[in-house]
Amino acid sequence: MRALVLYYSETGNTEKVAKAIARGLSSELKKIEDVKIEDIKDYDLLCIGTPVHGFGPAKKVEKFLDELPVMSGKKGAAFCTMHIWGDKRTFKIIKEKLRNKGISFIDGFSCLGLSRLIGNFGPRIFNKGRPNEENLKEAESFGKKILKIVKE
Numbered sequence: 001m002r003a004l005v006l007y008y009s010e011t012g013n014t015e016k017v018a019k020a021i022a023r024g025l026s027s028e029l030k031k032i033e034d035v036k037i038e039d040i041k042d043y044d045l046l047c048i049g050t051p052v053h054g055f056g057p058a059k060k061v062e063k064f065l066d067e068l069p070v071m072s073g074k075k076g077a078a079f080c081t082m083h084i085w086g087d088k089r090t091f092k093i094i095k096e097k098l099r100n101k102g103i104s105f106i107d108g109f110s111c112l113g114l115s116r117l118i119g120n121f122g123p124r125i126f127n128k129g130r131p132n133e134e135n136l137k138e139a140e141s142f143g144k145k146i147l148k149i150v151k152e
């Protein structure tokens with residue numbers, strides 16, 4: 001079973017969570033910008049990470065998901081960080097886009113991340129210290145849980 005954690009992160013929050021999930025999953029870890037779309041087919045499980053942008057995945061993540069090859073029978077999961085809300089809708093969109101490629105969605109993990117008031121405006125003073133140690137422990141456990149489900 002080959003698993004890959006793939007993430008996009010502008011200010012580092014989602015990257016921290018990505019590393020913790022990859023630890024739990026004992027998987028490879030790559031930035032979405034660094035991956036070749038033709039190499040993706042080799043993986044049995046894709047775990048996709050994104051910041052919440054406008055109550056959905058970041059545009060780069062949506063584009064990446066739209067460009068994925070059809071991978072029938074493979075499994076997917078997702079994670080996101082956010083200022084306050086939008087995780088549910090983000091997972092719904094990722095789930096639908098994966099389904100379009102024949103990938104079945106297992107579950108999603110979300111937590112708060114250090115942020116500005118709105119989007120790119122203002123100083124980064126909200127959710128200081130997030131994701132915190134506890135969030136990262138939960139993220140690692142999420143990775144372990146997903147691994148167990150895929151192996152069953």
Ligand SMILES: Cc1cc2nc3c(=O)[nH]c(=O)nc-3n(C[C@H](O)[C@H](O)[C@H](O)COP(=O)(O)O)c2cc1C
Nearest residue numbers: 009010011012013014051054055083084085113115
């Ligand atoms: C353009 C933009 C749009 C955002 N939209 C939302 C949003 O709809 N809901 C929310 O809770 N946070 C929103 N945020 C905050 C980010 O999701 C949050 O800071 C996230 O942890 C950043 O992750 P990163 O450090 O991996 O880039 C937005 C941030 C940006 C820059």
